[in-house]
Amino acid sequence: MFDVWRSMVARCENPKATHFKDYGGRGIVVCDRWKEYPAFFADMAWDYAKGLTIERNDVNGRYDPMNCRWISRSEQALNKRTTLRVEFRGRRMAFVSAWKASGALVNLRTAWSRYSRYGWDLERALTGAPMKQGRRRKEGRCGNGHLLTATSTFISRRSGRVNCKACVSANTARYRARLLSQPEAQA
Structure with missing residues (x-):
């Protein structure tokens, strides 16, 4: 002490x-x-x-x-000036406390991503059903702005991540074009 x-x-x-x-x-x-x-x-x-x-x-x-x-x-870690405070069920509390109080079906990282990155409302982000592996929200978009749907995505066998078919096709085409434009190495 x-x-x-x-x-x-x-x-x-x-x-x-x-x-x-x-x-x-x-x-x-x-x-x-x-x-x-x-x-x-x-x-x-x-x-x-x-x-x-x-x-x-x-x-x-x-x-x-x-x-x-x-x-x-x-x-103590929840009582810092940098802690995100949210209004949840009529009380102001730290995001982590709201997640615990909700009895969330999703892990904390998923709930945080839904709330801060995808703009879901707090109640839905905390209590919404977990997404199935490899499925995205209908309104989700890839980094290049392509709409992610069940038909425009696939799950990588190697990483298990959801990939946008349009982006993968464009990247593959750029890679092949770069390979074709390089002069062959001379022996």
Whole structure:
């Protein structure tokens, strides 16, 4: 617990500390009472367990007894300024938390791709049925803009990926043209 306190004070008060710019540099401070370890210990030791980290309920607020609690590292990872927050079933939460709360039938990476890359609405991205291997949404398009349908795609035997027939044909034609245009190597 002493190491947690020491790190907290350093990142808020020491400009040479690694993460000072994210804490003290943003105006995050340690309350006067907690600048001494015995007071910090008296306020926080009752709820501490090894492996927990200190968490500020208000990420822009100061370190003080009313704004801090102990949480696990996995919970802490969800409370960062860079964490994507979404509105899910009337509550604002991290995308990962929404995925867990939905009881999703799809893995996290698939849900994230559906939401951020393909523009699906959140509920559908999290709870929609998993796609069968090698099938795409009807409205899906390849990188060159060709519409991906069951008849315009095929599954590669080697990689198992869905490929656009038009793109593969064009790439093959370019490759063959390049081979034909090269002069034969002289012995």
